[in-house]
Amino acid sequence: xxxxxxxxxxxxxxxxxxxxxxxxxxxxxxxxxxxxxxxxxxxxxxxxxxxxxxxxxxxxxxxxxxxxxxxxxxxxxxxxxxxxxxxxxxxxxxxxxxxxxxxxxxxxxxxxxxxxxxxxxxxxxxxxxxxxxxxxxxxxxxxxxxxxxxxxxxxxxxxxxxxxxxxxxxxxxxxxxxxxxxxxxxxxxxxxxxxxxxxxxxxxxxxxxxxxxxxxxxxxxxxxxxxxxxxxxxxxxxxxxxxxxxxxxxxxxxxxxxxxxxxxxxxxxxxxxxxxxxxxxxxxxxxxxxxxxxxxxxxxxxxxxxxxxxxxxxxxxxxxxxxxxxxxxxxxxxxxxxxxxxxxxxxxxxxxxxxxxxxxxxxxxxxxxxxxxxxxxxxxxxxxxxxxxxxxxxxxxxxxxxxxxxxxxxxxxxxxxxxxxxxxxxxxxxxxxxxxxxxxxxxxxxxxxxxxxxxxxxxxxxxxxxxxxxxxxxxxxxxxxxxxxxxxxxxxxxxxxxxxxxxxxxxxxxxxxxxxxxxxxxxxxxxxxxxxxxxxxxxxxxxxxxxxxxxxxxxxxxxxxxxxxxxxxxxxxxxxxxxxxxxxxxxxxxxxxxxxxxxxxxxxxxxxxxxxxxxxxxxxxxxxxxxxxxxxxxxxxxxxxxxxxxxxxxxxxxxxxxxxxxxxxxxxxxxxxxxxxxxxxxxxxxxxxxxxxxxxxxxxxxxxxxxxxxx
Numbered sequence: 001x002x003x004x005x006x007x008x009x010x011x012x013x014x015x016x017x018x019x020x021x022x023x024x025x026x027x028x029x030x031x032x033x034x035x036x037x038x039x040x041x042x043x044x045x046x047x048x049x050x051x052x053x054x055x056x057x058x059x060x061x062x063x064x065x066x067x068x069x070x071x072x073x074x075x076x077x078x079x080x081x082x083x084x085x086x087x088x089x090x091x092x093x094x095x096x097x098x099x100x101x102x103x104x105x106x107x108x109x110x111x112x113x114x115x116x117x118x119x120x121x122x123x124x125x126x127x128x129x130x131x132x133x134x135x136x137x138x139x140x141x142x143x144x145x146x147x148x149x150x151x152x153x154x155x156x157x158x159x160x161x162x163x164x165x166x167x168x169x170x171x172x173x174x175x176x177x178x179x180x181x182x183x184x185x186x187x188x189x190x191x192x193x194x195x196x197x198x199x200x201x202x203x204x205x206x207x208x209x210x211x212x213x214x215x216x217x218x219x220x221x222x223x224x225x226x227x228x229x230x231x232x233x234x235x236x237x238x239x240x241x242x243x244x245x246x247x248x249x250x251x252x253x254x255x256x257x258x259x260x261x262x263x264x265x266x267x268x269x270x271x272x273x274x275x276x277x278x279x280x281x282x283x284x285x286x287x288x289x290x291x292x293x294x295x296x297x298x299x300x301x302x303x304x305x306x307x308x309x310x311x312x313x314x315x316x317x318x319x320x321x322x323x324x325x326x327x328x329x330x331x332x333x334x335x336x337x338x339x340x341x342x343x344x345x346x347x348x349x350x351x352x353x354x355x356x357x358x359x360x361x362x363x364x365x366x367x368x369x370x371x372x373x374x375x376x377x378x379x380x381x382x383x384x385x386x387x388x389x390x391x392x393x394x395x396x397x398x399x400x401x402x403x404x405x406x407x408x409x410x411x412x413x414x415x416x417x418x419x420x421x422x423x424x425x426x427x428x429x430x431x432x433x434x435x436x437x438x439x440x441x442x443x444x445x446x447x448x449x450x451x452x453x454x455x456x457x458x459x460x461x462x463x464x465x466x467x468x469x470x471x472x473x474x475x476x477x478x479x480x481x482x483x484x485x486x487x488x489x490x491x492x493x494x495x496x497x498x499x500x501x502x503x504x505x506x507x508x509x510x511x512x513x514x515x516x517x518x519x520x521x522x523x524x525x526x527x528x529x530x531x532x533x534x535x536x537x538x539x540x541x542x543x544x545x546x547x548x549x550x551x552x553x554x555x556x557x558x559x560x561x562x563x564x565x566x567x568x569x570x571x572x573x574x575x576x577x578x579x580x581x582x583x584x585x586x587x588x589x590x591x592x593x594x595x596x597x598x599x600x601x602x603x604x605x606x607x608x609x610x611x612x613x614x615x616x617x618x619x620x621x622x623x624x625x626x627x628x629x630x631x632x633x634x635x636x637x638x639x640x641x642x643x644x645x646x647x648x649x650x651x652x653x654x655x656x657x658x659x660x661x662x663x664x665x666x667x668x669x670x671x672x673x674x675x676x677x678x679x680x681x682x683x684x685x686x687x688x689x690x691x692x693x694x695x696x697x698x699x700x701x702x703x704x705x706x707x708x709x710x711x
């Protein structure tokens with residue numbers, strides 16, 4: 001079963017990746033004292049238990065004292081489980097950790113592996129040795145043990161993070177601090193506050209408290225839900241014409257040809273038409289098979305119906321592979337057939353009427369179906385949304401369980417989770433790195449972070465040396481995210497959520513809780529999108545500027561790096577130089593309160609004319625349309641209350657203006673052009689308009705309720 005991971009990307013991007021976007025500026029509004037080298041981030045954590053290891057001099061060698069290229073290690077761990085590990089001569093230089101320890105009374109067995117002429121490997125049992133492991137609290141062994149967990153076919157992320165934490169507790173140096181920062185960030189996604197928020201505020205019933213379960217989507221399940229779907233077909237007109245291409249006939253379907261009559265094998269797409277009898281096809285000419293196909297959908301149980309049918313693709317029309325037997329020409333017949341030589345040779349062809357075909361219209365058949373989705377398991381749903389698509393049940397749960405006056409509180413709680421003590425600890429630890437020393441990050445961690453391989457920053461299967469400025473680039477991106485969050489926090493989102501409690505997939509329920517005017521329900525007058533904290537605007541600007549500075553320093557460090565491979569550096573400059581220019585432009589615009597040129601930078605894809613494929617012979621080459629100017633006024637974006645709701649609509653006093661309320665198509669005017677043109681400047685090479693005002697029609701049931709509400 002193919003798992004639908006689209007939603008998982010959103011969730012993990014908001015929490016697991018928010019683990020990786022959250023570390024920059026001291027966490028909560030009133031954070032506790034941050035960690036320092038003399039005030040460790042985890043002072044209550046005990047010193048780690050010693051690990052069992054094999055040292056490099058314990059591995060068998062050849063007669064002339066040389067090491068073998070590879071070895072197999074076998075041992076019984078402390079839990080009695082048999083373990084096997086294959087290592088190279090390079091792996092053993094710093095010793096090998098025996099994951100899980102060694103069972104008392106047993107010894108690990110080391111066997112050299114010899115490469116054969118054909119490339120295969122053979123064990124060398126005569127050189128096998130049983131060795132006594134030693135105990136060690138060397139920080140390198142804990143890092144290696146964590147990497148070993150990530151190297152498994154099914155990585156154990158929780159065990160890996162535990163080892164990285166133990167490495168930091170064993171010794172605090174540049175490497176252990178960098179790995180410990182990863183621990184702090186990853187912990188954000190599974191700490192108790194996050195688990196409680198995700199379960200009780202978002203409604204994810206089984207949101208896990210372990211990283212393995214989170215990444216492996218153990219909290220997802222296959223869910224079915226009611227939905228509405230449709231399939232389509234063309235209907236046709238057949239007009240009498242002396243040299244037409246079709247004949248009207250009587251006929252029937254058979255599993256095999258009739259040697260005495262014209263027998264036409266039915267492919268997936270056939271040039272035979274019939275008089276429909278079902279739904280919108282009744283009395284219409286339609287391609288043979290659609291009428292019966294629609295009847296089959298109607299007669300089958302809802303659970304067996306597909307959500308989509310493609311009869312021009314994988315879904316076969318009825319009778320495909322069978323035969324249409326032409327009985328005779330018939331002016332009242334129910335079929336139209338193409339005038340092939342076989343038809344023209346039939347008796348009566350010379351006097352039979354002929355027809356031409358024209359498309360009449362496109363007809364849709366709507367039917368109830370059952371959808372299926374791999375999504376988070378939700379807590380029990382209220383009656384009004386229990387039949388919704390599982391993804392729609394997520395915002396519905398929030399609406400059902402959030403007090404209307406506490407939406408802002410919910411946003412602030414999420415801010416506190418993302419930018420709490422783990423965020424502050426990771427930021428402090430990375431800021432305490434010795435800038436004169438690099439940090440080597442193992443290739444397995446780089447791989448699990450998705451940073452190596454084709455089209456990535458680093459080559460595949462390569463350890464990476466990073467400098468302090470480069471690691472602080474991660475903090476920079478998190479700081480920018482924090483600033484964006486604070487911009488959102490400068491507005492109030494409190495409003496009456498009860499008006500949204502209706503089945504959003506049923507038109508007859510739309511806005512059923514909206515009655516006569518009530519200020520609490522009026523988003524224009526109940527404080528919705530009004531300013532609530534001007535200091536957050538100041539914080540947002542400061543954090544975005546600070547974060548951008550760290551990103552720019554990281555970019556410069558990468559491009560100046562002597563350890564980054566030349567090819568990787570070349571690709572980095574080629575693909576990211578315009579982003580660097582854009583980041584600096586936006587940073588300066590935010591700091592100075594001016595417009596930012598979004599088209600800045602070499603190779604900026606937004607500034608390039610589109611490249612179209614060569615047109616077909618005889619067709620004109622499309623004229624490219626592209627941006628010639630794109631500016632955003634950051635001074636206005638960071639103006640307090642700039643995005644309040646009354647700035648987006650044409651108003652009549654404190655209420656939205658409703659045009660022609662008694663007319664056939666009353667409407668409200670969304671002043672998109674006026675508003676967007678005020679802070680965004682966009683021009684195309686053909687001088688086309690970008691933004692236009694939009695009249696929101698109010699002639700349906702929802703519109704009538706809105707008119708009644710504001711009258």
